Amino acid sequence: MQDTDNTGDAIGVRWPELLVAVFLLALGVVVIVDSLRVGTGWADDGPQSGYFPFYIGLALAGASGWTAFKQLMRWRTVEVFAEREQLRSVLAILLPMVVYVAGVAFLGIYVSSFVLIGYFMLRHGKHGWPLTLGVSVGVPAFFYGVFERWFLVPLPKGPLEALIGVA
Known part of the structure; x- marks a missing residue:
């Protein structure tokens, strides 16, 4: 880990990690919204269509939101993503x-x-x-x-x- 932006011929981890986290957060929100549209509760014959996707979308949005937050909190730290x-x-x-x-x-x-x-x-x-x-x-x-x-x-x-x- 370095404290400067002098990583030479390398790509830093900041933007790739943040962009992927934001993309997955948006994907999780889309899954949550669509699951709410089709129903996330229990019907007489079992779970509604959106029950399981809702919780998967919630987990995806939570994990990616946390990753984006952590990346923003350590924004000044420069780590090498790839040469x-x-x-x-x-x-x-x-x-x-x-x-x-x-x-x-x-x-x-x-x-x-x-x-x-x-x-x-x-x-x-x-x-x-x-x-x-x-x-x-x-x-x-x-x-x-x-x-x-x-x-x-x-x-x-x-x-x-x-x-x-x-x-």
């Missing part, structure tokens, strides 16, 4: 995952998974093309067989699957 190089490593994984999630909505889960697995194997795993193509095709094909054929659970499909008649 910039550590954040680069996190972003190297986070950004492709965000693209993957968006890709599932437009391309379907199988094509997006093929691209994501291939990217990670080539970029981060430094594997060759034959292994990358085998795994990138094999993993989505395996999950297609397990979920779509065996368990009969449809997963999101995109235009390519519709084109080849899998949709």
Whole structure:
């Protein structure tokens, strides 16, 4: 712990901790308000729909409110959250995952998974093309067989699957 803001090439803990606490506090308040809307008491047949979510929202709001309060009380204390190089490593994984999630909505889960697995194997795993193509095709094909054929659970499909008649 340091008393100055001279942390060099690091990100302090103040803002990330406070922003996450405020976000979770707001989320807890939304859960509480919606639980009150649907009812938080007991009906003749048991708890109403909002009974359990209300108490979870209350716990979430209380814990995050306390965290935000504590962070504001020790605002002048500078602690290191992460070095910039550590954040680069996190972003190297986070950004492709965000693209993957968006890709599932437009391309379907199988094509997006093929691209994501291939990217990670080539970029981060430094594997060759034959292994990358085998795994990138094999993993989505395996999950297609397990979920779509065996368990009969449809997963999101995109235009390519519709084109080849899998949709």
